[in-house]
Amino acid sequence: MDYQHQPVLLEEVLAVLQPQPGQRFIDATLGGAGYTAALAKAVGPKGLVVGFDLDPLAIAAAQEKLSREKLSNVLLINDNFANLSAALTERQIAGPFNGLVLDLGLSSAQLADRSRGFSFNQAGPLDMAFGPDSPLSTAEIVNHWTESKLRRIISEYGEEPWAGPLAKAIVSRRSRQPFVNSQELVEIVQTTLPSKYLAKSRQHPATKLFQALRIATNQELDNLSAILDQSLGLLCLNGRIAAVSFHSLEDRLVKQFFLRESRDCLCPPEFPICQCGHHARLKIIYRHPVMASPAEIAANPRSRSAKLRAAQKIV
């Protein structure tokens, strides 16, 4: 099975995680198994990589790739990374781990799969779920959520300045005929946004709406918060977290988590004495996020918006 995905910032992620023979890592977003295969090679037969993905197609393709490459030190788990700790406990996989990596969002294989509805370039059903057991689908959101909820997610997750008119147009169109296919959403964008704005837009005008709907469908921000909260309990002393994000809200969540966990006291500045008793558990590795080099961006335009943040457990 061919599951195309060119990993982003791979060298930089390996430079942060510094995998050594015999060590144990978690790749919470397996995708095309680019990171997992590189980590598995580095930790060798005495090490272990646990790869998570919600998408059973990613799991099946990774299984094939790893056996082709004769990498038997990998354990694949088809689950939401928000359930990371419970899934490991259930399988009696003991920690701690030397590192955890996250490469957020969707893979190129998912984007290219017409049947998933992720792409505004080809007609597909309104699904956009990373896994088949998703409690939500994009069809449910566009056909049933209130106008104000639609406006909020389009504005917040899509950073779309035309969120209000788009939410209104979606609600008006669905009262006549429910949405069934991704191209109907593209049409809504094209008929709602002013032609001057459409002409000036450097990206496809439906990019922001599709991004918002994907994030909402997969509850991406809640899942990210859940895994960050569990991450420190899974790492050994000096263990590292590397997180690659493609969206400012994800990047902000990672940045704020790292900042909070790298501070000794979280009390408001006007408190003369610490009352929270919080102690720093992380050291931030890079003050500013690492971005892809011009050469990587030229070879893989998807890397343009990638931001890598990393931190190390200190207690």
Ligand SMILES: C[S@@+](CC[C@H](N)C(=O)[O-])C[C@H]1O[C@@H](n2cnc3c(N)ncnc32)[C@H](O)[C@@H]1O
């Ligand atoms: C950008 S791709 C990862 C690519 C990977 N680093 C590689 O080297 O090929 C992101 C993957 O994360 C998966 N994913 C997204 N959210 C998830 C979640 N909450 N739990 C598990 N997997 C998730 C997606 O299904 C997708 O396959």
